[in-house]
Amino acid sequence: MENLLKNLRVEINEKIYIKDPESTDLGKRIIQYSIQLINDMGFEQFTFRKLGREIGSNESSIYRYFESKHKLLIYLTSWYWGWMEYQLVLKIIPVQDPKVRLTTAVTILTQEIVQDVNFEHIDEVALSRIVIEEYAKSFLTKEVDQENKDGYFSIYKRLVKRLQAMIVAVNPAYPYSTSLSSTIIEGSLHQHFLKNHFTALTDCNDEVSPTDYFLHLIEKVTTTHGR
Amino acid sequence: MENLLKNLRVEINEKIYIKDPESTDLGKRIIQYSIQLINDMGFEQFTFRKLGREIGSNESSIYRYFESKHKLLIYLTSWYWGWMEYQLVLKIIPVQDPKVRLTTAVTILTQEIVQDVNFEHIDEVALSRIVIEEYAKSFLTKEVDQENKDGYFSIYKRLVKRLQAMIVAVNPAYPYSTSLSSTIIEGSLHQHFLKNHFTALTDCNDEVSPTDYFLHLIEKVTTTHGR
DNA sequence: ATCCTTATGATAGTATTGCTATTATATTCG
DNA sequence: CGAATATAATAGCAATACTATCATAAGGAT
Numbered sequence: 068m069e070n071l072l073k074n075l076r077v078e079i080n081e082k083i084y085i086k087d088p089e090s091t092d093l094g095k096r097i098i099q100y101s102i103q104l105i106n107d108m109g110f111e112q113f114t115f116r117k118l119g120r121e122i123g124s125n126e127s128s129i130y131r132y133f134e135s136k137h138k139l140l141i142y143l144t145s146w147y148w149g150w151m152e153y154q155l156v157l158k159i160i161p162v163q164d165p166k167v168r169l170t171t172a173v174t175i176l177t178q179e180i181v182q183d184v185n186f187e188h189i190d191e192v193a194l195s196r197i198v199i200e201e202y203a204k205s206f207l208t209k210e211v212d213q214e215n216k217d218g219y220f221s222i223y224k225r226l227v228k229r230l231q232a233m234i235v236a237v238n239p240a241y242p243y244s245t246s247l248s249s250t251i252i253e254g255s256l257h258q259h260f261l262k263n264h265f266t267a268l269t270d271c272n273d274e275v276s277p278t279d280y281f282l283h284l285i286e287k288v289t290t291t292h293g294r
Numbered sequence: 295m296e297n298l299l300k301n302l303r304v305e306i307n308e309k310i311y312i313k314d315p316e317s318t319d320l321g322k323r324i325i326q327y328s329i330q331l332i333n334d335m336g337f338e339q340f341t342f343r344k345l346g347r348e349i350g351s352n353e354s355s356i357y358r359y360f361e362s363k364h365k366l367l368i369y370l371t372s373w374y375w376g377w378m379e380y381q382l383v384l385k386i387i388p389v390q391d392p393k394v395r396l397t398t399a400v401t402i403l404t405q406e407i408v409q410d411v412n413f414e415h416i417d418e419v420a421l422s423r424i425v426i427e428e429y430a431k432s433f434l435t436k437e438v439d440q441e442n443k444d445g446y447f448s449i450y451k452r453l454v455k456r457l458q459a460m461i462v463a464v465n466p467a468y469p470y471s472t473s474l475s476s477t478i479i480e481g482s483l484h485q486h487f488l489k490n491h492f493t494a495l496t497d498c499n500d501e502v503s504p505t506d507y508f509l510h511l512i513e514k515v516t517t518t519h520g521r
Numbered sequence: 522a523t524c525c526t527t528a529t530g531a532t533a534g535t536a537t538t539g540c541t542a543t544t545a546t547a548t549t550c551g
Numbered sequence: 552c553g554a555a556t557a558t559a560a561t562a563g564c565a566a567t568a569c570t571a572t573c574a575t576a577a578g579g580a581t
Contacts, residue, residue: 086528091528093528093529108436109435109436111435111436112436114566114567114568115567115568115569116566116567116568124529124530125529125530125531125532126568126569127529127530127531127532127569127570127571128528128529128530130568130569130570131528131529134569135568135569136568200434201434203430203431203434204430204431204434206491206492207427207428207430207431207487208336208338209335209336209338209339211491212491215491215492220492224492224494224495227495228494242497242502242510243497243502243506243507243510243511244497245494245495245496245497246485246488246496246497246498246504246507247507247511248495249484249485249488249495249496250477250481250484250485253481253484254477254480254481254484257476257477257480257481258473258476258477260434261473261476264433264438264439264442265433265442265447265451267451267455267472268451268454268472268475268476269472269473269476270469270470270471270472270473271473275469275470277473279470280470280473280474283469283470284470284474284515287514287515288511288514288515292519313557318557320557320558341537341538341539342538342539342540343537343538343539351558351559352558352559352560352561353539353540354540354541354542354558354559354560354561355557355558355559357539357540357541358557358558361540362539362540363539
């Protein structure tokens with residue numbers, strides 16, 4: 068699929084930014100280096116001042132693109148989920164069998180991220196680490212309901228619903244398809260986090276992947292057994 | 295069990311506080327009102343200055359108990375998990391059958407929290423909301439590995455392992471018992487959060503509880519079916 | 522060529538945060 | 552009564568998360 072994405076761009080809710088960072092060179096550098104910096108020092112330590120210093124630009128210029136670092140985080144993670152959605156849709160299109168569609172989807176959503184050459188200024192590996200370590204902070208806030216209303220999380224929500232639809236396609240009788248979908252997507256981030264920081268709280272390691280775990284889980288949960 | 299806990303106290307790693315808040319009146323007020331304030335305004339907006347104002351005490355006095363609000367959050371959430379562990383252990387002791395033990399445990403860990411009269415200065419309902427909305431922030435930091443080494447998360451880890459042991463007792467052949475345990479405990483918080491803020495991403499609502507979902511899940515995953 | 526717009530940069534300023542340090546006062550215990 | 556301990560009051564400080572203003576530079580339209 069290397070070239071299928073060449074002319075695609077991830078569409079992000081315009082309310083999230085002040086000025087589209089994809090529209091200028093500085094904007095792209097803001098994205099590129101914010102990924103690097105947040106990944107290196109963590110979201111708490113990251114500031115626009117430090118980012119400005121890093122890219123040889125001015126703090127005030129960055130504020131012309133994003134109103135706050137919180138919005139920037141939402142932008143970056145939205146981009147990530149939008150990118151995931153592309154991968155998912157592209158790989159699933161040719162697949163007919165609902166079971167294979169589902170296992171393919173779970174695999175894509177839970178596996179370790181590899182670089183995508185189609186987006187030069189975005190380091191998807193670093194970005195995926197940011198999503199694992201910081202995504203929850205984007206919605207664990209007092210403003211979540213307003214921001215949800217404003218559509219800040221719509222890409223993520225669409226993704227959860229896509230996976231849910233695939234679960235239903237395999238087992239229409241299963242009554243918790245939406246919760247299972249959100250559990251897999253969020254739980255995958257959590258298992259990756261545990262693998263990196265709390266090895267005693269997960270079975271995942273260099274041999275066993277979160278994908279193995281979730282594929283087994285979904286098999287068990289969606290299969291209806293005879294007696 | 296109303297009175298079994300009367301003389302118990304939740305033991306918390308001494309490194310987490312400077313001075314034991316249970317040892318003084320001011321300390322208890324710090325706990326009581328920090329739960330209220332964090333619940334009301336969220337962890338980001340919460341400061342020791344505001345807490346001091348609220349309890350008619352001084353910011354500097356609060357710093358004699360906790361080095362930072364981050365440590366206070368770890369204290370509060372550790373208390374919560376320790377309290378959960380008591381509930382769990384007490385309810386499980388008289389139960390023999392491994393399957394019933396497991397379903398009892400999952401029920402306790404996933405159900406909505408009700409007030410516990412044994413701890414007068416702690417509002418468990420408010421505290422559980424804090425755990426749902428803020429717990430992840432206590433470990434999604436750059437300092438997590440050091441703090442983990444220092445035992446800041448030991449109660450939580452012990453709880454995950456207890457549940458894992460009960461899963462193994464029901465199905466020793468299941469290869470992902472630890473991941474399943476952490477998925478249930480963390481996933482429960484997430485489902486409660488979604489129920490409150492992203493109703494489209496969960497099946498849980500006023501009729502269907504996270505407990506229903508997770509009991510069904512664990513039944514499916516741990517049962518070995520014949521043909 | 523010049524005007525106008527747009528993008529960026531430089532500088533300054535502000536309220537708040539997350540502390541630390543010092544000194545004063547009040548209480549309690551031997 | 553004196554000493555220790557707990558709390559309160561005040562000040563101060565560097566950093567954060569911005570906002571506002573003004574300067575400059577580049578490119579496009581007339």
